[in-house]
Amino acid sequence: MNSKIVALLNHKNAIEKKQLQTHEFINDMPAAAWDEQQKIPILKKDYFLGKQAVYISKHNRFAPYPLHGQRFLEINYMFSGSCQQIVDGKPIQLNAGDILLMNVGAQHSISALNENDILINVLFTNKNITFKLLHDIHKSNSLSYKFLADISLGQPLSQNYILFNKDDNSDIKTTMEQMIEEYFFKKSYSNSVVESYLNILLIKIIRHHPMPTKNLSNDKQKLMFNILEDITQNYQTITLSQLALKYGYNKNYLSNLITKMTGQNFTNLRTQQRIIRANELLTSTTLPINSIMETVGITNKSFFYKKYKEYFKKNPGERNLSVL
Numbered sequence: 676m677n678s679k680i681v682a683l684l685n686h687k688n689a690i691e692k693k694q695l696q697t698h699e700f701i702n703d704m705p706a707a708a709w710d711e712q713q714k715i716p717i718l719k720k721d722y723f724l725g726k727q728a729v730y731i732s733k734h735n736r737f738a739p740y741p742l743h744g745q746r747f748l749e750i751n752y753m754f755s756g757s758c759q760q761i762v763d764g765k766p767i768q769l770n771a772g773d774i775l776l777m778n779v780g781a782q783h784s785i786s787a788l789n790e791n792d793i794l795i796n797v798l799f800t801n802k803n804i805t806f807k808l809l810h811d812i813h814k815s816n817s818l819s820y821k822f823l824a825d826i827s828l829g830q831p832l833s834q835n836y837i838l839f840n841k842d843d844n845s846d847i848k849t850t851m852e853q854m855i856e857e858y859f860f861k862k863s864y865s866n867s868v869v870e871s872y873l874n875i876l877l878i879k880i881i882r883h884h885p886m887p888t889k890n891l892s893n894d895k896q897k898l899m900f901n902i903l904e905d906i907t908q909n910y911q912t913i914t915l916s917q918l919a920l921k922y923g924y925n926k927n928y929l930s931n932l933i934t935k936m937t938g939q940n941f942t943n944l945r946t947q948q949r950i951i952r953a954n955e956l957l958t959s960t961t962l963p964i965n966s967i968m969e970t971v972g973i974t975n976k977s978f979f980y981k982k983y984k985e986y987f988k989k990n991p992g993e994r995n996l997s998v999l
Contacts, residue, residue: 676852680859684733684754684793694738698787703735713744715782720746723798728870730798731858736788744782747800750876751775752851756792760785762836769794772841772848774880781835795855799873839880847883850876898922899936902929903944910948911972915941949973950986957991964991 690701708722723730724747734740734751742761751760753769760767760775762783769775777783788794854872857865902918918941919926934940939947949971956967965976973979983991 677856677860680852680856683859684795688735690735691737694735694787698738700738700741701735710746716741716743718743718745718747720800723747724800727866728799729854729858729866729873730796731855731869732796732798734785734788734794734796736790736792739787740785742782742784744780745777745798746779747798748779749777749781750797750799751777752795752797754793754795754855756789758785758788758792758794767836767838769838770841774839774847774851776837776839776880778835783836795851797854797873847876847879850879895932895936899933902933903937906941906944906948910945910952911970913945946973946982947986950979950982953979953983953991954987967991 687695690703693701704718704722708719710717710719751769751774753771753773755771757768757770760769760783762775762777763781767775767783785794850872854869854876857868857872862868902922905918905921906913915930916926919929922929924932930941933944937944953967953971953973956962956970957964960967962970964979968974968976968979980991983989
């Protein structure tokens, strides 16, 4: 990252200097930013996002930030160090590189940050980027994501946040830092550039972060996660016999277990993943439908059209090329 931005982020502003002395929270937002008619203070959308699609700030260090909510989507990015938060009553720790994505209405408090703990807040509201859309895209691109989401959340959107732990891929970090630099340098057209970076950032998050396997609570769930990963990766040719041999189970037993734990039989799950992949190709390439069918391992055109319509509620010919 640009050294000037790093210096800016590490510099102690006036509020931080006061909080360092007292370790008591100083409200850095004027009354106009808050809706205090609620049970807890709520940050208003229009104050931060009235004239821009994205608002970025550094979280003030050296004092705890009290419980509050917001009427916008928010990303907390741990630029360096670590921090502890309580989000909707649950303790969360962010380490360097972690991303916490919070929905409208999420309530959180943040423990005091130390000298080397730099937390970046990214606030945004965009009609085309909703929390539900992120869940739907992530779910539709991975059978394992759907399974894990059902286990950990009960059902999609039953909690107002998702924590994405840092992985070995620097892709997300690069985009986040480019967005931060663009925002603070305030060059010509920076608002448009920052908004574009936000879209790229969210897509990269979807690309790189499946739900964590630590949410699996028993051996059968771990086995099913592995099986669904196998189907996701090898949907063109994988068979139930291959899975039974790989994991050392009787074929009929494994078939019944898959149906019991997922609500669908093996053949339906494999077909679903083939249709998911076909839709990705339909919406991101100009390949003809026959070629797409061959790529995903489906030979019967009538069957393909029937299953595609069942899953996506439209015919495969009704396609528009898009980023997603």
